[in-house]
Amino acid sequence: MPSHSVPLTPGLASFLKTLKTNPIDTSIENLISLLKRRQIRHSRSCATATAHLLRSVISACRTSDASKLIERVQSVGRRLIAAQPREMVVGNIVRRVLGLIRDEAEDDRDGDFTLSEAGSESQPQTPRPGDDPFDRSVSKPISSLATHPVSMFSLLSHPDSETSLPGTPATASPSGRLPGHTPNKDIRAEVLDGINEIIDELGQVDDQIAAYALDHIHSNEIILTHTSSTTVQKFLLKAAAKRKFTVIHAESYPNNHEATHATVSGKAPDDDEIISTESFQKPLIAHGITVILIPDSAVFALMSRVNKVILGTHSVLANGGLVAAAGTRVIARAAKVHQTPVVVVSGVYKLSPVYPFDFDSLIEYGDSSKVIGYEDGDLVDQIDVQNPLYDYVPAELVDLYITNLGGHAPSYLYRIVSDHYRKEDISF
Amino acid sequence: MASADSQISKPSGPFDIVATYNELLHSDPDLTMPIAAIEALVLLLTHSPSSTISETLDLLEKSTTHLKKSIPNPIGLSAGTDLFQRYLITTLQRPGQLGPAGDFNAIRAHLLSNSRLFIRRAKESRDKIAAFGRGFVRDGSTVLTNGGSRVVASLLQQAADEKGGPSAVRFNVIYVLSSPKGDIENPTAEPEGMETVRALRTTGVPVATIPESAVAYSLGKADVVIVGAEGVVENGGIVSRMGTYQIGLLAKAMGKPFYVVAESHKFVRLYPLGQYDLPIEQRVIDFKTQEDVNAAKQQQTTATNTSETPRRLRSEFHPDAVDFTPPHLISALITDSGVLTPSAVSEELIKIWF
Numbered sequence: 001m002p003s004h005s006v007p008l009t010p011g012l013a014s015f016l017k018t019l020k021t022n023p024i025d026t027s028i029e030n031l032i033s034l035l036k037r038r039q040i041r042h043s044r045s046c047a048t049a050t051a052h053l054l055r056s057v058i059s060a061c062r063t064s065d066a067s068k069l070i071e072r073v074q075s076v077g078r079r080l081i082a083a084q085p086r087e088m089v090v091g092n093i094v095r096r097v098l099g100l101i102r103d104e105a106e107d108d109r110d111g112d113f114t115l116s117e118a119g120s121e122s123q124p125q126t127p128r129p130g131d132d133p134f135d136r137s138v139s140k141p142i143s144s145l146a147t148h149p150v151s152m153f154s155l156l157s158h159p160d161s162e163t164s165l166p167g168t169p170a171t172a173s174p175s176g177r178l179p180g181h182t183p184n185k186d187i188r189a190e191v192l193d194g195i196n197e198i199i200d201e202l203g204q205v206d207d208q209i210a211a212y213a214l215d216h217i218h219s220n221e222i223i224l225t226h227t228s229s230t231t232v233q234k235f236l237l238k239a240a241a242k243r244k245f246t247v248i249h250a251e252s253y254p255n256n257h258e259a260t261h262a263t264v265s266g267k268a269p270d271d272d273e274i275i276s277t278e279s280f281q282k283p284l285i286a287h288g289i290t291v292i293l294i295p296d297s298a299v300f301a302l303m304s305r306v307n308k309v310i311l312g313t314h315s316v317l318a319n320g321g322l323v324a325a326a327g328t329r330v331i332a333r334a335a336k337v338h339q340t341p342v343v344v345v346s347g348v349y350k351l352s353p354v355y356p357f358d359f360d361s362l363i364e365y366g367d368s369s370k371v372i373g374y375e376d377g378d379l380v381d382q383i384d385v386q387n388p389l390y391d392y393v394p395a396e397l398v399d400l401y402i403t404n405l406g407g408h409a410p411s412y413l414y415r416i417v418s419d420h421y422r423k424e425d426i427s428f
Numbered sequence: 429m430a431s432a433d434s435q436i437s438k439p440s441g442p443f444d445i446v447a448t449y450n451e452l453l454h455s456d457p458d459l460t461m462p463i464a465a466i467e468a469l470v471l472l473l474t475h476s477p478s479s480t481i482s483e484t485l486d487l488l489e490k491s492t493t494h495l496k497k498s499i500p501n502p503i504g505l506s507a508g509t510d511l512f513q514r515y516l517i518t519t520l521q522r523p524g525q526l527g528p529a530g531d532f533n534a535i536r537a538h539l540l541s542n543s544r545l546f547i548r549r550a551k552e553s554r555d556k557i558a559a560f561g562r563g564f565v566r567d568g569s570t571v572l573t574n575g576g577s578r579v580v581a582s583l584l585q586q587a588a589d590e591k592g593g594p595s596a597v598r599f600n601v602i603y604v605l606s607s608p609k610g611d612i613e614n615p616t617a618e619p620e621g622m623e624t625v626r627a628l629r630t631t632g633v634p635v636a637t638i639p640e641s642a643v644a645y646s647l648g649k650a651d652v653v654i655v656g657a658e659g660v661v662e663n664g665g666i667v668s669r670m671g672t673y674q675i676g677l678l679a680k681a682m683g684k685p686f687y688v689v690a691e692s693h694k695f696v697r698l699y700p701l702g703q704y705d706l707p708i709e710q711r712v713i714d715f716k717t718q719e720d721v722n723a724a725k726q727q728q729t730t731a732t733n734t735s736e737t738p739r740r741l742r743s744e745f746h747p748d749a750v751d752f753t754p755p756h757l758i759s760a761l762i763t764d765s766g767v768l769t770p771s772a773v774s775e776e777l778i779k780i781w782f
Binding site: 152153154155156157318319320355357358411412413414415418423426 | 466511512514515518539546549550553563564566692693695759760765766767768769770771772775776777779780
């Protein structure tokens, strides 16, 4: 998060600007070092950068051989993930692109041969009229997962009929692909289209989530939130247009309090990384919403009066748990004690198929000078200061997830994971 | 299964599915109940030259019911028989070369000729699970486990093994040993799981064995609980060796993750609401007055006189008893189709039933 905005501070904006002109390997190196230096750090910025980079990688890759494309994306993906393993969205985007390539490759193979099975299941895929491409990309389960032999029947199935198993309803593949592809269509072009859809999705995800706001925020409710997450802000703003409610905003000292203050007071954040659309947004108070800023320590005391807790997140894990800004677990825990519903808003792109084997390794530690400044030399010498940036919140503390696909119980997330990622890509 | 096959196929009157099932189970210690049930049904089909679909299904239905009735705890095997039946029905309904338009004999031939393949796949699925589950055993962690599950054994074995992955995991195991088989006072056999304990110790994994009464005491030293299961029911809970439920409760109370490893062919369409809702009869809680005890003793002496096996009467506690661990105690199920949350089980079941 560069605080001084010189025209070309390294960050998402400068990266995207140079992506077109730089050779591809330079861009890869560029993004890797941005990730390593944490000059790109918001989930969405990382996701956007990754998607754009992969688009360039694929368009620079002069082959239409799917396995070569997969290999190339995998190798780039591995390097990106190694650069910043805790930024899970990077891996998510890479996996989705891999899934895209695999889908296209399989579609292609289907087109080459098979008139035997195709008539029954895989044909009714005309795009519905009025569907914008973005909508399709979101609601589309990766079609082949359904036809993938995850079924229990894999034990008994015929060795060579494994790919077309029973137990896959015909409705399982509304993939909305454009029909009429020639057998030798250009996989690369299709994949690039798919990546563009992902990029579109990243741009619109907050508005999509905000569309559910009126279902969840009612008049005169008291909502507690935390950090300056734009997803949450948009969500609240959407409801504020129609309803009057009160927001209690925990300031999330010491890592995010400045941004939180700016969000509450409506001063445009001096942060060029959050893409400019947010900066001209009116704050909640301009809509006549009462916003109460409280220190994090007051959360428990106020929780008894809160109707609903709405939280943003850094990433969501396959078991329904989430990794979010430090302090989130305290809030979720306090909400549990008071039986206050906890709602987490998050784009599907933050949902990671990785199962958290080791919770401690997910937590990133930040600049300890934010807790105690270095000018306080005496103290700094003698004590050990730690500043964890994230918290792991277990699934049982969350009541509802709202993604761009709608509201889901934490126990249902596995389903969305299996819709969006291919099993073979989970650990690539 | 060639040996069993040859034994059974001798022309000795009508085919006895119960005997076949038991024989299969005993002949191969690595065979699970569902797979043995599937094998038994395949052998049944070999022996009965039915040529129509409904005849076959009828025969299967009858034999399955008979088999379930004659086995004291049919939960595990019913997973296998259900799977087999559903597979047959869905294959028949599905358009394609094996469908109604196609040749019924083709399916028959496929099933009959591939029984070895099924067993191999079932065993392979254990390796698959072990590969998925390796990540759950971390370096320097302590795993608490119980029972004689072969999947758990293979998972721990593979984690400890250099060849299983990039590097061997160094971990400790706390093995909960159930009370030995037979009479509590004079055990006839060593407790279940001793074999795994020995195998792990040979590989160099430090193993501590504790009695069931020491679980709460020991759990503080454990990082993760991994157990096997006899059957995974529809709500995501498990039917498993008696004692698993209490380990689950304790793990929950202490905030330790509780993982279940089970092959997906153990998923069974059953929705128990609690311990006493399982469709089997277990005389675990048996109230008695002194009068009853005396009566039982009397009966016992007459029984020994008639040289019947009085073990079942005498043993207060059946060693094969199971209990039900409800889904809210389970952190995740490690299966051959991935790491699932308990709620994902019903979906897998729905996929084959509807």
